[in-house]
Amino acid sequence: MNDTGSGTTSSPRIIALANQKGGVGKTTTAINLAAALAASGLKVLLVDLDPQGNASTGLGVGYDARRSGTYAMLEDGDRAASVVQDSAVPNLSLIAADTELAGAELELVMAERREYRLREALEQIGAAYDVVLIDCPPSLGLLTLNALVAAQSVIVPLQCEFFALEGISQLVRTVNSVRQSLNPALKLDGIVLTMYDRRNNLSELVADDARSFFGDKVLETLIPRNIRISEAQSHGQPVMNYDQRSSGSQAYQTLAAEVSDRLALRGARKGKA
Numbered sequence: 001m002n003d004t005g006s007g008t009t010s011s012p013r014i015i016a017l018a019n020q021k022g023g024v025g026k027t028t029t030a031i032n033l034a035a036a037l038a039a040s041g042l043k044v045l046l047v048d049l050d051p052q053g054n055a056s057t058g059l060g061v062g063y064d065a066r067r068s069g070t071y072a073m074l075e076d077g078d079r080a081a082s083v084v085q086d087s088a089v090p091n092l093s094l095i096a097a098d099t100e101l102a103g104a105e106l107e108l109v110m111a112e113r114r115e116y117r118l119r120e121a122l123e124q125i126g127a128a129y130d131v132v133l134i135d136c137p138p139s140l141g142l143l144t145l146n147a148l149v150a151a152q153s154v155i156v157p158l159q160c161e162f163f164a165l166e167g168i169s170q171l172v173r174t175v176n177s178v179r180q181s182l183n184p185a186l187k188l189d190g191i192v193l194t195m196y197d198r199r200n201n202l203s204e205l206v207a208d209d210a211r212s213f214f215g216d217k218v219l220e221t222l223i224p225r226n227i228r229i230s231e232a233q234s235h236g237q238p239v240m241n242y243d244q245r246s247s248g249s250q251a252y253q254t255l256a257a258e259v260s261d262r263l264a265l266r267g268a269r270k271g272k273a
Contacts, residue, residue, distance in 0.1 A: 012045070012129040013263055014122065015189075016151040021167050022138035024159040025194030028229060029255075030135035031058040032248075033155075035238030036256030038091035042130040042265060045084065045093045049118070049143050051104075053097035055135040059087045060236030061096050069098035073121045074146070075107060080121045081128070089238060093129070101143075108142045115142070115182055119150035131265060140174050148178045153189040153263060157223075158210060160196045160203035165210065188217060189263060192255060196222040219262070221255040224248060 017030045030046060038044040048055040049070055056066060067085070072078045073095065084093050108114045122132060134147040148154065154175055158164055172188065179186045191214055197203045211218045226248035232239040240249040259265065 011123070011127070012125065012132045013153065013265060014132040014134065014151045015153040015155055015259075015263075016134045016136055016144075016147040017155050017157060018136040018144055018147065018171060019156050019158065019168075020138055020140045020144070020171055024138075024157045024164075025223065026138065026157045027052075027054045027058065027135050028233065029155075029157045029192060029194060029223065029252075030055050030133055031233070032229070032238050032240065032252040033256055033259065034092055034131075034133045035089050035240055036252045037131055037133075037260065037265070038089055039240065039253070040256055040260065041091070042260075043091050043093075043128065045095065045125070045129045045132045046087075047095045047118075047122075047132060047134045047147075048097040049101075049147055050097060050135050050137040051102040051143075052137070053099075053101070054233075056094060056096040057236060058233045059089070059092075059094055059238070061085070061087070061094060062236070063099060066096045066098055069096040069101070071098045071101040071104050074104055074117045075100075075111075078121070079124045081124060089241065105141050105143055108146075115145055115149050118146035122150055140171065144174075145178070145182075148175065148186060149183045151183075152185050153187055155190045155192060155259070156188070157192050157194050158206075159194050160200075160206040160222075162202065162206075164206050165213065190259065191218045192221065192223060193218065194223040195225050197225045219255065219258055221251060221258050223251050223255065226251075 034044050034046040068083045073083050087094050136144045136147045224247050228243045228246035229239045229248040232242035
């Protein structure tokens with residue numbers, strides 16, 4: 001973790017955004033949290049580990065613009081620094097999901113040190129970034145396992161809809177298992193409630209249930225249903241670049257501040273200067 005007071009360099013804070021259930025706002029949160037953290041002055045790297053590649057597309061990097069990315073890094077042993085590309089957002093870089101990533105899950109099964117491939121690749125980055133966010137696929141397979149072994153923190157996006165809490169217990173068990181056997185530093189550091197609709201009583205009920213079950217693991221910031229968020233993604237932009245005054249943009253900026261406070265990310269660049 002960054003030492004913000006010593007003036008020494010250290011490795012980045014690595015955060016996996018994971019939920020084996022699809023459609024929960026995981027990739028949306030990865031894109032917009034990364035952009036908001038970058039806007040706060042932190043150097044951020046977003047790793048698109050989802051074969052769907054939506055985080056890459058959401059930052060304006062379509063399939064035709066992608067060079068070697070996460071597949072090359074995992075399978076071919078490429079140094080992470082060699083597959084990093086700039087985004088249109090200042091302070092935010094990307095390792096895109098290349099088209100071959102869909103086959104990595106099967107290919108990793110027989111690979112040497114298969115659970116540590118991502119960790120070892122990211123170790124090559126050194127002090128270049130303050131924060132690394134990993135957008136995991138909607139599954140608990142080897143790609144997500146690699147992210148959990150590489151990370152110190154897990155943030156779980158949880159949509160405010162029926163059945164939202166189903167399956168989270170499986171993810172929590174996986175996190176605990178990884179901590180016991182592969183990565184003792186791993187912690188569940190936050191659950192972020194997404195798609196919150198104040199007009200819908202169900203959203204409030206889900207939020208109350210989540211806070212009752214997970215306590216202070218649930219972050220205070222609520223990410224609302226907001227059409228600007230969806231529109232921004234279709235334009236290959238974070239919502240704060242597309243419409244900074246929208247409720248979605250404001251929510252992700254608030255979330256970034258809360259995550260920075262919770263994980264002591266503020267002042268990281270100053271500490272590395």
